[in-house]
Amino acid sequence: DQQVKQNSPSLSVQEGRISILNCDYTNSMFDYFLWYKKYPAEGPTFLISISSIKDKNEDGRFTVFLNKSAKHLSLHIVPSQPGDSAVYFCAASAWYGGSQGNLIFGKGTKLSVKP
Amino acid sequence: DAGVIQSPRHEVTEMGQEVTLRCKPISGHDYLFWYRQTMMRGLELLIYFNNNVPIDDSGMPEDRFSAKMPNASFSTLKIQPSEPRDSAVYFCASSLEGRAGTRLNQPQHFGDGTRLSIL
Numbered sequence: 001d002q003q004v005k006q007n008s009p010s011l012s013v014q015e016g017r018i019s020i021l022n023c024d025y026t027n028s029m030f031d032y033f034l035w036y037k038k039y040p041a042e043g044p045t046f047l048i049s050i051s052s053i054k055d056k057n058e059d060g061r062f063t064v065f066l067n068k069s070a071k072h073l074s075l076h077i078v079p080s081q082p083g084d085s086a087v088y089f090c091a092a093s094a095w096y097g098g099s100q101g102n103l104i105f106g107k108g109t110k111l112s113v114k115p
Numbered sequence: 116d117a118g119v120i121q122s123p124r125h126e127v128t129e130m131g132q133e134v135t136l137r138c139k140p141i142s143g144h145d146y147l148f149w150y151r152q153t154m155m156r157g158l159e160l161l162i163y164f165n166n167n168v169p170i171d172d173s174g175m176p177e178d179r180f181s182a183k184m185p186n187a188s189f190s191t192l193k194i195q196p197s198e199p200r201d202s203a204v205y206f207c208a209s210s211l212e213g214r215a216g217t218r219l220n221q222p223q224h225f226g227d228g229t230r231l232s233i234l
Binding site for chain 1: 163208222
């Protein structure tokens with residue numbers, strides 16, 4: 001039973017346009033959410049995170065939005081660049097017993113940005 | 116700064132052989148994680164350590180898998196005996212301690228993985 005779901009395995013976007021990657025979660029205890037980017041033959045690289053006390057966090061071209069009532073988060077990339085082509089993983093964790101819990105990952109969305 | 120370093124990058128071996136994967140976390144990090152990535156199941160946590168002590172090994176698939184962290188700068192994941200279904204990419208990650216008082220979370224930093232093929 002997947003607690004973190006990325007329902008779109010792939011997404012294709014034109015260079016310069018907006019990329020929107022979506023993620024849904026089921027565990028209401030999750031309070032920390034992250035996006036990772038992964039190139040082939042490399043490990044996932046941390047991109048941006050958001051705590052549940054916020055509904056938006058921005059870092060340059062990357063913005064993450066959190067809708068707690070819908071248990072949904074999204075990553076917006078504006079403008080998209082060919083170098084953004086990668087697999088994007090959504091991850092979530094919760095605090096248990098006073099310590100940070102494990103990260104639960106979605107299965108990833110492969111983004112292709114076409115020149 | 117050096118990131119998380121894993122070795123070997125690739126390992127091909129015959130079933131029944133012992134396999135040892137190695138990881139050097141980022142200096143100063145308190146947590147070390149071992150993950151396995153497969154097409155079917157995605158990224159799964161196998162085990163994690165806090166200050167060299169194993170905290171949660173519930174993700175370790177079977178007794179054939181074992182992990183150690185003899186010091187703050189080194190960890191191993193061992194499979195003995197290996198089977199073809201163990202073929203996957205194994206990642207190691209490390210992070211700083213999340214601060215409980217502020218619930219300040221810390222992201223995990225990943226190595227480039229070991230691609231393991233068991234024939």
